[in-house]
């Protein structure tokens with residue numbers, strides 16, 4: 006019903022996004038309208054301005070004109086980030102996964118028993134990621150329900166789209182106190198979900214979060230699978246990040262065919278599942294991901310920092326498995342999705358060095374992974390990911406030529422060259438405005 010749609014924001018300028026057919030489209034001389042409820046109402050050539058103004062009832066003076074070289078990109082989607090690990094980001098990356106978890110991670114996560122500590126860190130991580138253009142984040146918190154609810158409250162208050170997970174882990178604890186019984190884990194998960202859903206945050210949703218197979222009993226995994234199914238919820242976990250981990254899972258579960266088979270048999274692989282890493286998945290396992298519609302979060306900074314492995318993104322795409330990028334703070338040391346794009350390129354280049362003839366990923370393809378790919382991973386493709394009419398306006402205004410910025414723009418540059426420079430060299434200084442569902446996020 007068009008007559009009741011009120012267009013409250015109109016932008017004129019250049020828009021850069023991905024589609025299914027093209028990883029990078031540069032749309033120049035565009036006029037884009039956003040409705041009162043934050044949705045894209047039109048995106049057309051600016052020669053249509055007069056017609057559009059008549060039809061939607063806006064004035065010339067309502068139009069925001071982008072400056073020279075400025076462009077909008079869709080807000081980026083961080084498909085895997087540990088909000089709780091933000092407190093020690095950039096430290097302790099001198100070990101492989103399992104010793105790293107025991108030495109740094111579990112002791113750090115224990116501190117979130119105190120909601121005051123959680124409040125400080127969670128405010129900072131939400132602001133920092135938004136400032137870096139992450140309009141949607143899929144968060145792991147800790148086992149503590151009240152602190153995790155606080156993360157949801159903070160994301161809502163500051164204005165980030167988010168999935169928030171109360172971590173579940175009932176076995177193999179190495180840190181005194183940082184473990185739950187199976188029953189506690191299940192009951193607290195139920196309390197977490199019902200409390201968060203009751204609050205009716207428009208953009209913040211709960212996600213079922215078994216830490217990984219090594220931290221969860223068979224019973225806990227099955228119970229969580231059932232809770233997800235009964236409430237039609239998203240699911241996140243880790244899979245096949247490191248070869249030592251994969252070997253232990255094999256020993257723990259000799260009756261299952263693979264790591265993937267464990268999650269699959271526990272009803273944890275659905276079209277709303279996102280599994281982080283997957284560096285060492287076999288082709289057979291990728292086929293199961295494809296059949297289930299489950300997705301992979303590629304976390305290249307973490308995979309390199311913890312020497313976990315080099316995920317072959319081409320092979321994942323060949324199996325038609327949904328894939329996006331994640332920072333995996335703090336196995337990854339950067340909260341920036343631009344960094345995730347660059348590390349994904351580095352990883353692909355390392356694979357190219359190892360395998361002659363390997364088709365290296367392009368900067369355009371990793372941009373698609375960071376935006377449209379991420380929206381698919383989180384089953385939000387109808388809502389976010391690019392600038393299509395009907396989707397929410399989640400966007401970042403990029404100014405490549407700010408004074409004191411991280412790189413230089415020359416009058417002789419093409420627009421495409423400037424876009425490419427931004428992806429390789431830009432940072433949060435270039436991200437001058439951030440929008441989530443049409444609302445400008447302020448005070449970052």
Ligand code: GUN
Nearest residue numbers: 110216217243307333336
């Ligand atoms: N596997 C299980 N827990 C974790 C975690 O916190 N970080 C990473 N990178 N892998 C994990």
Ligand code: ZN
Nearest residue numbers: 085243281333
């Ligand atoms: Zn992780």
